[in-house]
Amino acid sequence: MSRSTTAIPFRVNTARAVCDASLRQAMDYSTRTFSAKRAEGTAQVPLEEWRERASAIRMQVLDNLADYVDRFSANATRAGAVVHRAKDAQIARDTVAAILKDRGIKMVVKAKSMVTEEIHLNKRLEEIGIEPVETDLGEYIVQIAGETPSHILAPAIHKSRKDIGRLFADKLGIEYTDDPEVLTKVARRVLREKFLAAKAGITGANFAIADTGSLVIFTNEGNGRMVTTLPRLHVAVLSVEKVIPSLADLSTFVRLLPRSASGQILSSYLSVITGTRKQGETTGAREIHIVLVDNGRSEIVKGEFREILKCIRCSACMNVCPVYKVIGGHAYGCTYPGPMGIVLTAVLEGMERAHPLQDATTFCGACVEVCPVKVPLSKLLRRLRERRAEQRLTPLVERLAMFGFGTVTQSPALFGLGQRMSWSVWPLLKDFSRSKLFVRLPRPARKTFKRSMS
């Protein structure tokens, strides 16, 4: 795996994010709306029963991941697809690049797929002269802005309608408007041409069905359907853990995914694609390539963070996270933000790089309560912090402070001395450090609460 080991500058990113008033406003509004819709959409249903079932199915897959992936591959092949196994991100993007290049493809339409972000596919395609066109409206917006998604379902959530109006005026040469309806129609027109011209489409998949080799794709806009039915070549890129056993299991996830994401009973379009166009048919790609991305997952599934692979990417955990709600997705500096992103990034990209993200949690447990597949996020996040301490990845000052605190609290005498000293030493400390933090903190009380009571 090609890994960067430089730690994500999370504190710097966060400082920048909290200073951005318009970002804070956008995040506050959107996460509040999503959470409220989710709450409404899950209020009248036997949610607990569904979550139990979904969790059990996901665990069953993880317990036998290799078998399910093999079964999926065999059945997809039988249905006419060509299945490629990609051990890491590099192999995955090279595989996709080669498929397109060999067929002389110059432009490819894409439906939203987070795993293609994970493997940095677009950059690779551009390097070899292939234009990837994102067709999910939010993803299209961040693409023409030269940014990355800040939310796994609503990629442009951090942008206001004014930002988008200016962006479209600038990049598409239209007259400025901030009317979402007009902007959407403009995108429809521009992208419709791309759909009709494209000779290849790239999608992810929300699920892959082992028994039938089918790919399952949810969209609201209809771009997933366009990408998979219009071009003659369809390349699906998905991570291995997306497999579920059979079509009979799909109902549970159909019930949970859209509700957890946006409170919808079902997204506008749900496509189940089983292989290539058969004789006498008039729908579907004539050539389908499925790139199964492992990128460390067959190891992750054996380790103590395996349960993160249950995740179905609904985004409910980020929408309720008090940290995400304030700083938004970009501050995390990685593909997957929010509570699930902290865990997934640590296992995908390594602790050296990902450990600063572990500050982005308050352990309030809100994420655990909303997760439709019962990923024990609090437990995993706590375990990551322990790991970080074990691997001595916390800053030296913090480690010394913690060591000092630990020693002192174990000795009543030292603790009492510390308490008494703090009042007198405080002004010195303040002058000495000149840190803003010290200036803002109040001077410790002369008498502790306990002493005043006795």
Added chain:
Amino acid sequence: MTSDAVIQRFMEMAVKAAAKAVRVNSAARLNEALPSIIQLGDKAGPRIFCPRSTEKEKAVIIPEDLFTTDYFDADVCIEEVSGAIAETGSIICTSHGGKAVQAGLLPSHHVAIVPQDRIFETLDDYFESCREAPPTNITLETGPSRTADIELTLTVGVHGPERLSIIVF
């Protein structure tokens, strides 16, 4: 036979997902309902695509000057779909029998004739029925195409149809 209660539930759920839904019991009633559904009164008539391959599709009367065989070029697609699911208010479109699933996607108005004996009560009922050998393409369509990607403002008709009208027959 699908019970009236299930049909009723399907129509309610479809309306909840911003589709329009009516029920007819004869070809004559179907043709009576159509002009108001596709707003035939409009000055420039819309270009209408219909595969005319099933009995019910053949019963649809379309003024010849509005009829087109090219769904890429159509404003309206009238077709009989494979069935529906009451639980979610979805229509089921599949590639079975040579159907072009994309025909219902490209025109801005999708008019779906749902055979009334093919309305499944739940998602499980439907997926169980096809779990062994699913058609190449199954698309559940629930309401019109929509996005909320700009400040979460709901806008219909992004890439797919702006309007979905359902006729249970």
